[in-house]
Amino acid sequence: MTEKKIALVTGSGKRLGKAIARGLADEGYAMGLHYNSSADGAQELLQDIQAEGGEATLVQKDLSDPEHAGDLIAETAEALGGPVQVLVNSASAFDADTLDSLTLETWQFLMNVNAAAPVFLMQAFARQEGLTGGGAIVNILDTQLKSASPERFSYFCGKFALDGATRLAAFELGPKGITVNAVAPGLVLPSDQTQEEFESRQEMTPIGPGLGPQDIVAAVRYLVSAPQVTGHTLVVDSGQRLMGFGNSPIG
Numbered sequence: 001m002t003e004k005k006i007a008l009v010t011g012s013g014k015r016l017g018k019a020i021a022r023g024l025a026d027e028g029y030a031m032g033l034h035y036n037s038s039a040d041g042a043q044e045l046l047q048d049i050q051a052e053g054g055e056a057t058l059v060q061k062d063l064s065d066p067e068h069a070g071d072l073i074a075e076t077a078e079a080l081g082g083p084v085q086v087l088v089n090s091a092s093a094f095d096a097d098t099l100d101s102l103t104l105e106t107w108q109f110l111m112n113v114n115a116a117a118p119v120f121l122m123q124a125f126a127r128q129e130g131l132t133g134g135g136a137i138v139n140i141l142d143t144q145l146k147s148a149s150p151e152r153f154s155y156f157c158g159k160f161a162l163d164g165a166t167r168l169a170a171f172e173l174g175p176k177g178i179t180v181n182a183v184a185p186g187l188v189l190p191s192d193q194t195q196e197e198f199e200s201r202q203e204m205t206p207i208g209p210g211l212g213p214q215d216i217v218a219a220v221r222y223l224v225s226a227p228q229v230t231g232h233t234l235v236v237d238s239g240q241r242l243m244g245f246g247n248s249p250i251g
């Protein structure tokens with residue numbers, strides 16, 4: 001009998017997190033589908049996975065309170081009947097602030113969702129007693145860390161912290177056979193732009209249009225299946241990061 005593979009993806013109710021969760025389910029993982037407010041999207045994914053003969057469970061949590069973020073690991077393990085072998089930290093809050101406009105509230109909210117919650121999830125993941133065969137963690141960063149805009153001050157500070165935490169955790173968890181890597185997406189899905197603006201920005205990248213969720217899914221799938229690769233960030237951005245620091249027209 002082959003051992004059951006269990007994965008947890010945060011932010012599985014929509015967009016990139018949903019695509020990553022679906023991609024791992026297609027690889028045969030029993031899925032912990034975390035969501036916060038996207039209950040309908042997470043439920044839809046659960047039903048799709050089950051309809052295709054897979055296994056999944058829903059786990060809800062607001063990750064702006066990181067104190068209990070790690071509980072998601074135990075909740076997933078209990079519902080699916082084994083340790084979580086793969087953790088993907090995709091959930092993220094993208095609110096804009098600047099050094100001038102930030103408040104303790106915006107700073108703490110963005111640092112909690114983008115850095116503290118993933119860190120406590122990594123801690124809970126690594127502490128699982130049943131995780132004897134190693135495991136893999138993938139943190140979702142952002143290619144714009146290379147040319148971060150001060151218009152999203154706290155968001156990028158959270159991602160900088162998660163970038164550092166990825167490398168430190170990779171070092172610490174290597175002896176346990178746990179790899180810790182990151183994927184840094186480029187322009188995958190529009191956020192606060194119109195579809196037209198988004199497409200014209202994609203057009204400016206060295207490779208041009210075409211980057212989509214499937215490319216991020218492929219990167220995550222590679223990293224979770226590469227036991228000798230750790231502390232690495234796989235940038236999947238159509239070459240956007242090559243366009244220079246600071247004043248990239250893509251922003």
Ligand SMILES: NC(=O)c1ccc[n+]([C@@H]2O[C@H](COP(=O)([O-])OP(=O)(O)OC[C@H]3O[C@@H](n4cnc5c(N)ncnc54)[C@H](OP(=O)(O)O)[C@@H]3O)[C@@H](O)[C@H]2O)c1
Pocket residue numbers: 010011012013014015016017034035036037038039061062063064089090091092093094113140141142143184185186187188189190191
């Ligand atoms: N989209 C892109 O082109 C792009 C580019 C670069 C980097 N990224 C990175 O890729 C990842 C996914 O991006 P995306 O565009 O799909 O994200 P998104 O549309 O902004 O969705 C954010 C996700 O995070 C979850 N989330 C937000 N606040 C939360 C909270 N307080 N507690 C728990 N969950 C919370 C949301 O869950 P609910 O909806 O359930 O509340 C949602 O699933 C992020 O880490 C992002 O930084 C994306």
